[in-house]
Amino acid sequence: MKFTSTAGYVAAPDLAVAVNAAVALERPLLVKGEPGTGKTELARQVAGSLGLPLLEWHVKSTTRAQQGLYEYDAVSRLRDSQLGDDRVHDVRNYLRKGKLWEAFTAPQRVVLLIDEVDKADIEFPNDLLQELDRMEFHVYETGETIRALHRPVVIITSNNEKDLPDAFLRRCFFHYIRFPDPETLAAIVRVHLPGIKERLLATALAEFFEIRETPGLKKKPSTSEMLDWLKLILAEDLSPEDLKRDGRHLLPKLHGALLKNEQDVHLFERLAFMARGQR
Structure with missing residues (x-):
C-alpha cells in the first residue's frame, strides 16, 4: 500500500x-x-x-x-x-x-x-x-x-x-x-471548490500571495484561511475586478478571513495612507 x-x-x-x-x-x-x-x-x-x-x-x-x-x-x-x-x-x-x-x-x-x-x-x-x-x-x-x-x-x-x-x-x-507554490495551491483550491472560475481563482491567488509577501506582516495567512476567503468571495458573488486593490483600498475585500490580528490590519491601513500621500 x-x-x-x-x-x-x-x-x-x-x-x-x-x-x-x-x-x-x-x-x-x-x-x-x-x-x-x-x-x-x-x-x-x-x-x-x-x-x-x-x-x-x-x-x-x-x-x-x-x-x-x-x-x-x-x-x-x-x-x-x-x-x-x-x-x-x-x-x-x-x-x-x-x-x-x-x-x-x-x-x-x-x-x-x-x-x-x-x-x-x-x-x-x-x-x-x-x-x-x-x-x-x-x-x-x-x-x-x-x-x-x-x-x-x-x-x-x-x-x-x-x-x-x-x-x-x-x-x-x-x-x-513547505507552503504550497501557486500551482499547488490552485490544485488544492480546485479540490475544495471545484466550481470556481479560473479567472477569479487566478486573481485571488495573485492577491493572496501579494498579501502573504507584504513586509512586516506578523501572521501570514495560511492555506485554510485562503480557502475560507474564497468561500466568502463566492458567497458574496464578487468578481475578479472586486478583488483588485488600489492606493485608497489596500485592505483586501473580506480581510477578516486573511488578517487575524490588529497589527496586520493597521499595517495595511498605514500602507494605504502612505500610498494616498504619495499621490
Missing part, C-alpha cells in the same frame, strides 16, 4: 515519499509546517488512503505522556470501596486506556495521530521515547506488559513552537511541509 494524493487532499511528491518512507521504516513520521498547511488532515488522509482506522490524540499544554498510555483512577476506586462496590476488587476497572494502549491492542493496524506535540511540556516527547521505540509499555498496577499486536503508523505533528529533544528526533522520520 502506497500513499498518494487523494480525492480530497493534494499531497506534494516529497510529502508522499516521506509518508511511505516512514511506513517502510516503521518509524514515527514527524511533520512540521506553518499552521493551516494540512498537517492534521494528512493523518486522516493517510488512514483513508491505506484503508486503516484512525486514532487521534490531540495534545494540550496540560497533557502528560502517561495519559497516552493509561490513567489509574484511584479516587473512583476509593469512593467505590466506601460504598461497598464489588468492582474495587479488580484494579482493571479503574484503568482508563490511552490512545497508545488502544493503538497497541487494536485488532488491526491503525494510524495513530499525535497532534501538536510541541504544545506540551518539553519532557513530553522524551517520556514517550521507549514506548514508541519498543512498541510496548508496562502497567504497574496489574504487572502486565502491553505490546503492540500490529505496529501502528504513527504521525506526529508540530507547529515549531519549541525545539524537540534530539533523542526524540533521532527516532522519527522528519518532513517539513
